[in-house]
Amino acid sequence: DQQVKQNSPSLSVQEGRISILNCDYTNSMFDYFLWYKKYPAEGPTFLISISSIKDKNEDGRFTVFLNKSAKHLSLHIVPSQPGDSAVYFCAASDSGGGADGLTFGKGTHLIIQP
Amino acid sequence: EAQVTQNPRYLITVTGKKLTVTCSQNMNHEYMSWYRQDPGLGLRQIYYSMNVEVTDKGDVPEGYKVSRKEKRNFPLILESPSPNQTSLYFCASRTGTGSFTEAFFGQGTRLTVV
Numbered sequence: 001d002q003q004v005k006q007n008s009p010s011l012s013v014q015e016g017r018i019s020i021l022n023c024d025y026t027n028s029m030f031d032y033f034l035w036y037k038k039y040p041a042e043g044p045t046f047l048i049s050i051s052s053i054k055d056k057n058e059d060g061r062f063t064v065f066l067n068k069s070a071k072h073l074s075l076h077i078v079p080s081q082p083g084d085s086a087v088y089f090c091a092a093s094d095s096g097g098g099a100d101g102l103t104f105g106k107g108t109h110l111i112i113q114p
Numbered sequence: 115e116a117q118v119t120q121n122p123r124y125l126i127t128v129t130g131k132k133l134t135v136t137c138s139q140n141m142n143h144e145y146m147s148w149y150r151q152d153p154g155l156g157l158r159q160i161y162y163s164m165n166v167e168v169t170d171k172g173d174v175p176e177g178y179k180v181s182r183k184e185k186r187n188f189p190l191i192l193e194s195p196s197p198n199q200t201s202l203y204f205c206a207s208r209t210g211t212g213s214f215t216e217a218f219f220g221q222g223t224r225l226t227v228v
Contacts, residue, residue, distance in 0.1 A: 006156075034216055043118070043204050043219030044157070089157060102217065104149075106156035 003027045004092050006105035014113050019077040021108050023090030026071065030092040034102065035064060035075050038087045047088075048075070077110075085112045116141045120205050120220035127195055127227055135190045135223050137205030144210030146188040147172065147217065148180065150201040157204065163188055164210065195227045 005024045013019045023033075031052040036044035050057040050064045050073065057064050063076045077084055087109050091102040118139045127133050139146065147162040149172075159172030163182040177199055179191040188207075192199060202224050206217040 036219075041222070043206075043221050045219070046216040049216060091157075102157075102159070104157040106154060 002106075003030075004090055004103050004105040006088075006090050006108050008108050009106070010109040010111065012111045012113055013080050015082060016079045019075075019080045019084065019110055019112070021075040021077075021088050021090075021110065023073050023075075023105055024071055025073075025092050027092070027094065027103070028071070029094040030103075032093045032095050033064070033066060033073050034091045034093075035062075036089040036091060036104075038089060038107070044089060080110075080112045082112050082114065085110060116218070118205055118207050118218050118220035120203070120223050122223060123221060124224050125226070127225070129196055129227055130194050133192050133195060133225075135192075135203060135205075135225070137188045137190065137220060138186050139188075139205075139207040139218070140186065141207060141209070141218065142185065143207035143218075144185070145217075146182065146205065146207045148178070148188070148190045149204045149206065149219075150174065151204065151222075152201050160190070160203075195225075197227050199225065200227050201225060 003026050034049040035047040037047045038044040048059050048062045048064050050066050055066050066073045087107045089107045090105040121136045144165050148160040149157045151157050158174045160178050161180040163169045169180050204222050205220040208215050208217040
């Protein structure tokens with residue numbers, strides 16, 4: 001059963017507009033959430049994270065929102081730039097679970113149109 | 115420069131021929147993991163290690179082995195590769211101190227088993 005879901009395989013956004021990427025999770029033990037960005041032929045790189053004690057975290061053009069009651073998080077990119085075109089993975093962790101590792105979603109391919 | 119280094123980047127092999135993919139990190143991280151990325155499935159954890167001589171299975175460990183004899187190295191071993199292990203493999207590491215921290219990924223190893 002998929003514990004982290006990214007239901008949009010791809011998303012196309014015009015340059016300068018807002019990109020909103022969504023992620024849902026089912027495991028209520030998850031308490032730390034991360035977004036990774038991946039370009040072709042490269043490894044994923046960390047973008048932004050949020051702890052379950054917060055509902056928002058901002059870093060420059062990137063903001064992550066967490067709605068624990070809905071088990072939903074979203075990544076907002078404002079304004080979107082051509083270099084933002086990549087695959088974005090949502091990931092979650094149960095930091096008290098005793099095991100290591102992140103549970104990833106399947107990814108959303110973001111395409112920024114000029 | 116802080117990095118996770120995997121070798122080789124590309125590998126084509128035949129069914130049943132043992133192979134090892136190496137992973138090394140220079141950040142003195144305690145935690146190391148192996149993931150595989152497959153189309154439509156995202157990133158799935160194969161094995162992880164919390165420290166030297168401490169390893170454990172992830173979500174998809176069948177057909178793989180790992181070892182952690184030194185803190186910096188975490189090789190992935192395929193004793194008898196099969197075509198269903200054709201995939202893109204990523205090694206990751208993170209520090210184990212404090213609350214959950216983001217993982218750093220290597221560049222990836224694209225493995226084809228024929």
